[in-house]
Amino acid sequence: MRARLRAGDPEAFRQLYQDLGQAIYAHAYRATGDWSAAEDAVSLTFLEVWRLRERLQAGDESVRPWVYAIATDVLRNRGRAARRHHQTLARFGAHQFIYVKSKVGFTHQIKQRTIGGPAELDAVHQREVWLAADPSRNGLIREGGQNITIHNSGTGVVDPDAAPQSARPGTVPQIASLSTDPDTLLKQIYTATRGLSPGKNAAAFNWIGETVSESIVPEDVASAIWRAAAKIPGVVLVKDATDAAGRHGEAIAHVSDGERTEYIFDRNTHLFLGERSYLIKDTPEGKAGMLTGTSAVLSRAVVDTMGDLPTGTRT
Template sequence: MNPADEPLGPLPGLSDAELPFPGRARLREHLVREAHSAPAPARPRRRAALLLAAGAAACAVTLAVTLGAAGPGGPPAAAPPDPAAVRLLDRVALTAQEAPAPAVRDGQFLYTRTTGHSTALSEVPGGAMEASRTDESGERWLSVDGSAAPVERTAEGGTRTLPWDGENRATLNSPTYRFLESLPTDPGRLLELIYADTRLNHGPGSGSTLGPDQAAFVAIGDLLRQVEAPPGVSAALYRAAARIPGVVLVPEATDAAGRTGVAVARVHGGERTEWIFDRSSLRLLGERTVLLEDGAWGKAGTAVTSVAVVGRGVSDRAGETPALVRPW
């Protein structure tokens, strides 16, 4: 059965009663609006339309089929998105779309406070490989309009200005708030834009082992975590992610701050990259990468990378903690 046609049953580990709005009724209203706004006539859905979130238009079906297909001689296409993950991401998108936009002006900085760690692998005497953790906790100031360099402060208190060429050259990999405002809010168009980048840098002939699908999932996660995007763009990013082959639901996950939630994830190369959401507010708490098999990086179940957002705000100057930091 196509996820778009499935009954709107409860998600594992997440009940309608826990949602910040009347979940099932609200979602049905959303689907009706989507159906009425979709161009007609719609083409008959094929099995590849599993890539679509509920209520998508027929033109998006064609896009999803293209994105999920493997080229001649390439690796087999990933499994269609897990219907439960699609439903969760659509609910997250609805919540994100209704959130107030941050009140910012050019010349200001978006402030983000995080806690977490990453893992590095290095050779030790005797030739063995040893994994070691690095504390990634800290604060970051990102120029709203790209007119100033980003600034970071580590958990130890050291502050550094990140490389910047003095020009506003925001990209998907190095965004500003104004750049995010310029992105399309249509999930299909947005995903096409992201795939244009990931196919170029991670597709056949690129030398990358990540692949366009995993690279797209990682890119969207970075955009959502690193920058507080405009509500419409945030919602579009979540709905775009719901169309990436291989996304699954993880009923329970814990972020770097010790908060438990429900996650949407994607498996690649023996690792599972998870986006962790608060069960009640459906806010994105953080992201982690978990090993699925033993290896040089650690035992299966180890979170080799885990970063949680614990505070956001707006500052007039880089390096200055905002008077009001919103707990996240």
């Protein structure tokens, strides 16, 4: 078995999953007490088993201890992420702001005052955002040497009875209150994006990017978002993708209007790392393969005043 796994034999991997899948699920459920988190841990464990297969030492011994060790690492990493996010949420007050620092680069039209013409990618640069906890207050974007006011920066609620609205999901408490059941969450997403361009599934996928990119998302909700995204028709899993900071993770990808967008997540925690988008066919904007966007979230924090930086942050 070890030799076959090291060689990348798919049949050996399927057999390993059949032999140990339920045992790893039971191990994860005992650790988390949550069936959804346990299922996530199983998926992540076997993804890691496949990724690390060449490190498996040769021999005749059972691979069971090695797989259990990987599962334990996955659970430990998820637990650390959950504690960090719960601590952040516990300190978040209605008067405060979410601070997000990123590296970004997106396309702009080469000729000003044109729509749909040739475009080029901006140099990757720093972007800082302050989003208000109170939905009635303004926020701020600091990018490219400019300060841009975000009016009513926290608005937008996932409400089944609400009319179509902006894709931005709203405040941290609203995001934290989203369902952690993927099927229920997907229904909430479709409700929140009803009637929005460029279509039902593309709008739902865009909502996910809006939600995870510049907010603080609890670990259990982030995991549910990942699982809900996989249920959107046309969404595919990318096993290795790279953000603007050079970090590797898994991505969910969707194609709309000739452009493929990948939202990149940490393999273990499903926390958002960044995004990458590119053209898959020739368009008025550019040739197939042209990079149209790249980003990486570098830090998230809670601050008391719009424009404040977290302690120890450098601009």
